[in-house]
Amino acid sequence: MGWIAGFYRSTIGRKIVMAATGLLLVGFVAAHMTGNLLIFRGRDAFDAYSHFLQGLGGLLWLGRGILLASLLLHVHSAWTLTRQAQAARIDGYAESDPRAATRSARAMRWGGVLLLVFIVYHIFHLTVGSVHPDFRRGEAYGNVMTGLGVSWVALFYLAAMGALALHLRHGVSSLFQTLGVNHPHLNPVFAKVATALAFVVPLGFAAVPLAVLFGLVR
Amino acid sequence: MRLTLRVWRQAGPRDAGALKQYEIPDVSPDMSFLEMLDVLNERLERQGDRPIAFDHDCREGICGSCSMTIDGRPHGPQQGTTTCQLHMRRYRDGDTITIEPFRATAFPVVRDLVVDRTALDRIIQAGGFVGVATGNAPDANAIPIAKPDADRAMDAAQCIGCGACVAACPNASAMLFAGAKVTHLGLLPQGQPERYRRVLAMVERMDMEGFGGCTNFGECHEACPKEISLATIARLNADFLKASLTRRDS
Known part of the structure; x- marks a missing residue:
C-alpha cells in the first residue's frame, strides 16, 4: 500500500485525486439538481422523491459515505496543494501581468471555501435540520419552503450557486487535462461541456430559492 | 528614446x-x-x-x-x-x-536579476539516462516513427529549460518543464525502456525542489519562449498515473 501513500504525497497524485473526486461530485450535483426540480411538480411529488431516497436505507448511507470521502479528499488535496503553492513563491512580484488565467480559474480557491461552508450549512439546514427554524422530519417540501422562506438564507444559497458556476467552469474544463486527456478533438468538447454544466446546474439549483423568494411555489 | x-x-x-x-x-x-x-x-x-x-x-x-x-x-x-x-x-x-x-x-x-535555476538541472538528472546502442551511426529511419509523434516529440524538445514557466505560474510549478522533457523522450521509441521509471523520478525530484502544483491556468504556455503546449502536462499526468499504477519496484 506504500505506493498509494507515495502517489498521494506527490503533487500530481493529489491533483489526480482532486480531479477524480471532482468528477464524481459533478455527477452528484447534476443528479441532485434534477431531483430538486421535482419541487415544481408539487408537494406530493417532492415528498415522494424524498421518501424514496430515505427508503434506500443502506444504499443511501453507502452513497453518503462515498460522497463524504470524495469531498474530504477533494478538500484535503486542494488545501495541501494551495499551501504548497504558497510556499513555492514566498517573495512575489511587484508587477504581474497574467494573460491566461480565467475568472473561474482565479475563483477556485475562495469559491471552494465558500462552497465548503455552504455544503456544511446546507446539510445541517435541510438534511439534519439543526439550523432550520422549523424542521419536520419527512416533510421535505415544507422544510424547503420554510427554510428558504428566510430571505438571507435564500440569498446565501444563491451566492453559493454563483461560486458553484465558477467552480464547475474551471473544474470541469480542466479535470480531463489533470487526468491526462488532452486532444485537439476533445478539448473544445470539454470546454463546451464545462460551460454548459456551469450554466445549467447552478441555474437549476437557483430556481428553487428564487421560486420561494418570489412566491412562485408555496 | x-x-x-x-x-x-x-x-x-x-x-x-x-x-x-x-x-x-x-x-x-x-x-x-x-x-x-x-x-x-x-x-x-x-x-x-x-x-x-x-x-x-x-x-x-x-x-x-x-x-x-x-x-x-x-x-x-x-x-x-x-x-x-x-x-x-x-x-x-x-x-x-x-x-x-x-x-x-x-x-x-x-x-539582482540572477537566480539559481539548478533545480531544473536536478530534475533532468533525476530523469537519468536514455539507453541507446553506441557504436557506428545507425541507418537513418532504421526505427520507424510516425510523423505526428516525431513532430510532437520535437515540439516538446524545443524546451530550453529557461524556467519562464515556473516564473509565470501562480503556483511556481515546473510542470510544463517536466512535461516537455517527459513528452519529448516518451513519444520516441528510444525513450521507451526508461519511460515510466523516468516520470516517477522526475516528478519526485520536482516535488522535492519545492515547486508548486498545476492548477491549469495556462500562464506557463503564455510565457514560454518556445510555446510548449499544455498537452505536455496532460501527458506528464497520464504517464505519472500509469507509472504509479503499474510500478513493480521493491
Whole structure:
C-alpha cells in the first residue's frame, strides 16, 4: 500500500485525486439538481422523491459515505496543494501581468471555501435540520419552503450557486487535462461541456430559492 | 528614446532587495533588451556603481539563460520570445519598464536579476539516462516513427529549460518543464525502456525542489519562449498515473 501513500504525497497524485473526486461530485450535483426540480411538480411529488431516497436505507448511507470521502479528499488535496503553492513563491512580484488565467480559474480557491461552508450549512439546514427554524422530519417540501422562506438564507444559497458556476467552469474544463486527456478533438468538447454544466446546474439549483423568494411555489 | 527602468537590486542571496529607478536617455530602437542593459551597466561602471547582474549567454534565443521578468511577464511582453530576442522597438519614448528576477522559492536570487535555476538541472538528472546502442551511426529511419509523434516529440524538445514557466505560474510549478522533457523522450521509441521509471523520478525530484502544483491556468504556455503546449502536462499526468499504477519496484 506504500505506493498509494507515495502517489498521494506527490503533487500530481493529489491533483489526480482532486480531479477524480471532482468528477464524481459533478455527477452528484447534476443528479441532485434534477431531483430538486421535482419541487415544481408539487408537494406530493417532492415528498415522494424524498421518501424514496430515505427508503434506500443502506444504499443511501453507502452513497453518503462515498460522497463524504470524495469531498474530504477533494478538500484535503486542494488545501495541501494551495499551501504548497504558497510556499513555492514566498517573495512575489511587484508587477504581474497574467494573460491566461480565467475568472473561474482565479475563483477556485475562495469559491471552494465558500462552497465548503455552504455544503456544511446546507446539510445541517435541510438534511439534519439543526439550523432550520422549523424542521419536520419527512416533510421535505415544507422544510424547503420554510427554510428558504428566510430571505438571507435564500440569498446565501444563491451566492453559493454563483461560486458553484465558477467552480464547475474551471473544474470541469480542466479535470480531463489533470487526468491526462488532452486532444485537439476533445478539448473544445470539454470546454463546451464545462460551460454548459456551469450554466445549467447552478441555474437549476437557483430556481428553487428564487421560486420561494418570489412566491412562485408555496 | 528615453526610458525609465525600475530594476530589482539585491547584493546577495541573503541581502534584502529593492526596486531601484534608472533613467536612460539614449535608447536606440535597434538595441536588444540586453544591449540596453549593457549600455546602462557601462554607465554604472563609469560612475563607480555596481553593474546590474543578469544571466545571458547565446543572445540568440536558444540557451535559455536570459531570465528576467519584464513588466510582470517572464521574458517580456512579446509572445514566443526570449529576453535577448526582445528589441527596444517594442517600447515607446517615455515608457517605464519594471525588471524583476524570476520569482520562485526553488529559484533563489543570487544577485539582482540572477537566480539559481539548478533545480531544473536536478530534475533532468533525476530523469537519468536514455539507453541507446553506441557504436557506428545507425541507418537513418532504421526505427520507424510516425510523423505526428516525431513532430510532437520535437515540439516538446524545443524546451530550453529557461524556467519562464515556473516564473509565470501562480503556483511556481515546473510542470510544463517536466512535461516537455517527459513528452519529448516518451513519444520516441528510444525513450521507451526508461519511460515510466523516468516520470516517477522526475516528478519526485520536482516535488522535492519545492515547486508548486498545476492548477491549469495556462500562464506557463503564455510565457514560454518556445510555446510548449499544455498537452505536455496532460501527458506528464497520464504517464505519472500509469507509472504509479503499474510500478513493480521493491
